[in-house]
Structure formats: structure tokens, C-alpha cells
Amino acid sequence: MSDFIPYIRAFCCHYTSQQTCAEGGDGLKDTGFPENVVLSRVPCTGKLQVSTLLKAFEDGADAVYVVGCPIDSCHNVKGSQRAAKRVGAVKKALFELGIESERIEMFHLERGFHPEFVAVAKQMDERTKKMGPSPFKGESE
Amino acid sequence: MIIAERKPLAEIVEMTKPHEKILVLGCHGCVTVCSAGGEREVEMLASLIRLGAKKDGRTVEVQEGTLTRQCDKEYIDSLDKWEGEYDAIVSMACGVGVNFLANLKPSTHVYPGVNTTCFGGSAEQGVWSEQCAGCGNCILHLTGGLCPVARCAKRLMNGPCGGSQGGRCEINPEVDCIWQMIHDRLERVGRKEQMLEVAPIRDWRPAGHGGPRKSTRDDLTV
Numbered sequence: 472m473s474d475f476i477p478y479i480r481a482f483c484c485h486y487t488s489q490q491t492c493a494e495g496g497d498g499l500k501d502t503g504f505p506e507n508v509v510l511s512r513v514p515c516t517g518k519l520q521v522s523t524l525l526k527a528f529e530d531g532a533d534a535v536y537v538v539g540c541p542i543d544s545c546h547n548v549k550g551s552q553r554a555a556k557r558v559g560a561v562k563k564a565l566f567e568l569g570i571e572s573e574r575i576e577m578f579h580l581e582r583g584f585h586p587e588f589v590a591v592a593k594q595m596d597e598r599t600k601k602m603g604p605s606p607f608k609g610e611s612e
Numbered sequence: 613m614i615i616a617e618r619k620p621l622a623e624i625v626e627m628t629k630p631h632e633k634i635l636v637l638g639c640h641g642c643v644t645v646c647s648a649g650g651e652r653e654v655e656m657l658a659s660l661i662r663l664g665a666k667k668d669g670r671t672v673e674v675q676e677g678t679l680t681r682q683c684d685k686e687y688i689d690s691l692d693k694w695e696g697e698y699d700a701i702v703s704m705a706c707g708v709g710v711n712f713l714a715n716l717k718p719s720t721h722v723y724p725g726v727n728t729t730c731f732g733g734s735a736e737q738g739v740w741s742e743q744c745a746g747c748g749n750c751i752l753h754l755t756g757g758l759c760p761v762a763r764c765a766k767r768l769m770n771g772p773c774g775g776s777q778g779g780r781c782e783i784n785p786e787v788d789c790i791w792q793m794i795h796d797r798l799e800r801v802g803r804k805e806q807m808l809e810v811a812p813i814r815d816w817r818p819a820g821h822g823g824p825r826k827s828t829r830d831d832l833t834v
Contacts, residue, residue, distance in 0.1 A: 526659060528663060564656075564660055567620060568625070569667065607666045
């Protein structure tokens, strides 16, 4: 499975990604951000619904993760707390379906440019490579 | 409102396995308010059914819909717009809705997507608690508005049992003893002497022990 390149969907809030994404796609690439991680920026992760995260799996994601503000200092007060709860709901649903709940994760990061934003992407990339393709893709894919 | 919660996914996946075209049907009534079977939950369950099928290597078409209510014939009739698009319905309404679908769609496979738990209210965001048992013979005027049928584990009618300790129920220390609450409330409103009245042996037939219940208002029937 060493040649497996996972398709990973990341959802992050405007505030945690603002500076990392300031230079656009090329700038992001220069930071070492894995190219197989597709980033979707949202105004606040608290706006993400469970169905949005599930849809990412339906669309073929091998793993999904969310990056929001620190729990106690979300720009929108409780947005990242709500996101963490919804990620928790998807984890539970994946477990119920017999899928590794580690295929979805929530990260709370400080605002501004910092290596952790890239580090969590690499962490999810490595984790997903170990787990292999999503069982939702079926055997034929 | 009627409180419900989604059934375990494995149960839903198993019951829908024989079907290739499924309609997940929500209700805009109680189950929307208690976040068990409204539009948002329909969207989630439809997605999970599709994912469950993909994992098993099956293909399934899942339609999504939500009716104003599933406990009125006129709304069930509106299912006609999905005619031919499903061979089974997973209802996310309470048990009443599932029964209505089964009554009115005699040859359609109908499955429950939720477990109907109780009549309750929103205790806090995301938490619902039982308040009424629908027992058909309301005695709330004697108990300060607090129901011992729904809220006493033993459904006692004449005060607390010996397990009431510090205002808490012996079945769970997090549960208030409703008879303690009734006592305190009656005392607060100056009616504590009502506690001394002995309640007669209760007739449980109106609670359903005499078979399915029916309510009729002649002035509304035609």
C-alpha cells in the first residue's frame, strides 16, 4: 500500500488558515502542505454540519479533518466547540458502520502562520496512508 | 412533544439491506423539534445509508423528503410525488407516523428510523426529559402540576417510597424524587394538606391497559 496517495478533505476556519493561505496555493505548497489534502475554508467551523462532513466521505475522501480555533478562544465564541461535537458525531457514526473513527479528526489551532497547520495535515496524511483507502470506496476502486 | 432518537445504524442498515431504492422520510412535527427526524437528520441518515451500502459493496438510491406531519392522511397522500422512486420507506417520525404510513400504504415496506422514547420537553439545549406518560387520566391538579405517573420510577400514587433520599430517587441519584418535589411545591403554594388524601386504586384502562385508545369529537366528525 506504499503507493497509496489518500484523498483528504480538510475544513478550516478563516481565522486559523488566514496567514497560512495568504500566498495562495503555491505558497501553501512551499510550506510543505501535502498536495493531496484539499482545503475548504469556511467563515467558522461552527457552521459545518454533520451532513457536510459525511458528504466528503461520500465524495470519495479517505479521511476528513477540521481545523478550528482553540476551544477557549474561538473568534465566534463557541464555533470550534460546536465543530468538535459534530466531528464527534461523525466519529460515532463511522464506528457504528464499522469504519475506523480515526478517519475524521478535529484540531484546535491558534490563529496566524504556524507550523502546526502544516503538521496536522501531514499527520492526517500519514495516518490515512497507514489505514489505507476508505472502505466506502468499495473494492473496485 | 414526542421525543425520539435515531436507531442504531447497524439496525437501520440491516433492515434496509434488501432494498435498492429507499425513501428516508422526516416529519416537521415533534421529531424536528427534538432533532431526531427533521430535514437535517434526514439528510444525515440518507448519507449514512448510502455509505453503509457502499461499505458492503451494494448500490442504493436514497431519496430524501420531509412531510409537514406523518400523523395526518392528507400529508401521507403527498407521498405520491415520489411514486416509483422507492421500494421502502424509512420513517424518521415517531411511531405514530410509522403506523400511519403502514395503515395508508398497505403494500409498501415501512421501517422505523427512530426509537420513540417519551413525551417530554427540552430540559436544556440537546437534552430532553420525560414529563408526561399519556396515561389518559390526568391527576396533575392533585399533585401541584408534577406527574408521578411519568416521573416516579414506581408510579406511586401516595407519596414517596423508602428509597427517596435527600430529594433524590433511589434508581439514580441524578433523578429528582418527584414526590419530594410535589411535597415541596404543595407546601410552597399552601396546599400541603393535599398530601394526606389517599389516592384510590387507580384504573389503568385509560392508560392503554384496556386496549388501543381512541378519542372522538362528534362535532368535528362528518
